[in-house]
Amino acid sequence: MSHPIVDIHTHVYPQSYMDMLRSRKTVPYVHDPASGAASRLIILSSDDSESIPLDQRGRPVDSSYSDINVKLAFMRRHGITTSVVSLANPWLDFVEPNEAQIWAEKINDDLEATCARVNDAADPEGVRALHEKQTLFAFGALPLSAPSADIVAKEIARLKTLPHLRGVIMGTSGLGKGLDDPGLDPIWAALQDTDSLLFLHPHYGLPDEAFGGPEATDRYGHVLPLALGFPLETTIAVTRMLLAGVFDRFPRLKILLAHSGGTLPFLAGRIESCIAHERKFTANGGDTQGPRTDHPFFPPLDGKEEEPWLSVTTNYKAINTTLADDTDSIKDVLGGNAVRILDLK
Numbered sequence: 001m002s003h004p005i006v007d008i009h010t011h012v013y014p015q016s017y018m019d020m021l022r023s024r025k026t027v028p029y030v031h032d033p034a035s036g037a038a039s040r041l042i043i044l045s046s047d048d049s050e051s052i053p054l055d056q057r058g059r060p061v062d063s064s065y066s067d068i069n070v071k072l073a074f075m076r077r078h079g080i081t082t083s084v085v086s087l088a089n090p091w092l093d094f095v096e097p098n099e100a101q102i103w104a105e106k107i108n109d110d111l112e113a114t115c116a117r118v119n120d121a122a123d124p125e126g127v128r129a130l131h132e133k134q135t136l137f138a139f140g141a142l143p144l145s146a147p148s149a150d151i152v153a154k155e156i157a158r159l160k161t162l163p164h165l166r167g168v169i170m171g172t173s174g175l176g177k178g179l180d181d182p183g184l185d186p187i188w189a190a191l192q193d194t195d196s197l198l199f200l201h202p203h204y205g206l207p208d209e210a211f212g213g214p215e216a217t218d219r220y221g222h223v224l225p226l227a228l229g230f231p232l233e234t235t236i237a238v239t240r241m242l243l244a245g246v247f248d249r250f251p252r253l254k255i256l257l258a259h260s261g262g263t264l265p266f267l268a269g270r271i272e273s274c275i276a277h278e279r280k281f282t283a284n285g286g287d288t289q290g291p292r293t294d295h296p297f298f299p300p301l302d303g304k305e306e307e308p309w310l311s312v313t314t315n316y317k318a319i320n321t322t323l324a325d326d327t328d329s330i331k332d333v334l335g336g337n338a339v340r341i342l343d344l345k
């Protein structure tokens with residue numbers, strides 16, 4: 001049997017969710033142009049600018065967003081054997097508090113039924129090779145706008161009883177105050193205790209002004225919010241969790257970060273460094289383990305400024321251990337590249 005190829009980042013909007021979006025007139029909503037042209041999905045705040053004719057706002061939305069058979073065809077086309085499908089953004093973040101639980105149960109039961117139907121589909125002629133069988137699993141949606149975090153925790157526990165659910169998908173707003181909110185603790189506890197994977201996914205990006213406002217949106221469309229706003233949003237959310245000690249309080253929390261971890265892989269060292277040098281953070285009892293960089297902003301906090309700075313020795317150590325015996329590369333990273341690129345001779 002050939003090896004499985006699994007897509008863990010693949011979304012669906014069940015029909016009931018699409019119908020709900022069609023009944024709305026504010027973001028998020030679906031608009032059907034009177035001309036009969038393709039429906040429009042208006043979900044990002046930048047999509048809904050008054051300067052854009054309604055029929056052109058957002059993006060066209062077709063059956064690939066909601067029809068599971070189109071998903072299965074997409075999987076076959078790309079050799080994907082297994083997909084873990086999830087509701088797409090903005091999930092149930094905007095749902096009225098008293099309807100959140102009902103919607104979460106409806107969406108999650110629908111996902112379970114779809115997975116069961118596909119996975120148990122008969123192969124009457126028995127011609128389908130094992131590796132051709134397509135398998136679906138799902139990440140559940142959470143009723144985050146519900147009146148209490150316990151309702152969310154209850155849904156996390158219920159998801160464990162649905163055979164095809166493999167965790168949850170969630171955005172970065174949490175209960176409305178971001179992911180460093182202590183009010184989320186019952187949810188982190190429920191995820192940890194049930195060993196449920198949390199797929200953390202962006203939606204809100206950065207304020208439109210960060211990208212040049214409506215004019216830039218007109219010119220560049222979704223490039224800036226999706227390419228930069230989304231990964232930065234994820235990075236900020238996880239960093240706030242780190243600063244708030246969530247990973248210390250819930251060390252067995254399992255998180256899948258969308259889009260290769262946002263910009264976290266690149267910024268991890270910088271984040272550690274800023275933490276280690278932030279007096280306010282230390283004064284507030286924050287945990288400051290980690291390397292340091294960036295003269296003169298990051299002096300040693302123990303006053304030993306005449307001794308080698310961690311900001312420098314950390315970099316030497318990283319370069320020497322990463323490149324080991326490759327002395328030419330070490331020389332390049334330590335200075336040769338800068339001399340060449342900046343013409344420093």
Ligand code: URA
Binds near residue numbers: 043088089226
């Ligand atoms: N990918 C997503 O998952 N959501 C968007 O809104 C855009 C790209």
Ligand code: ZN
Binds near residue numbers: 010011201258
């Ligand atoms: Zn996505």
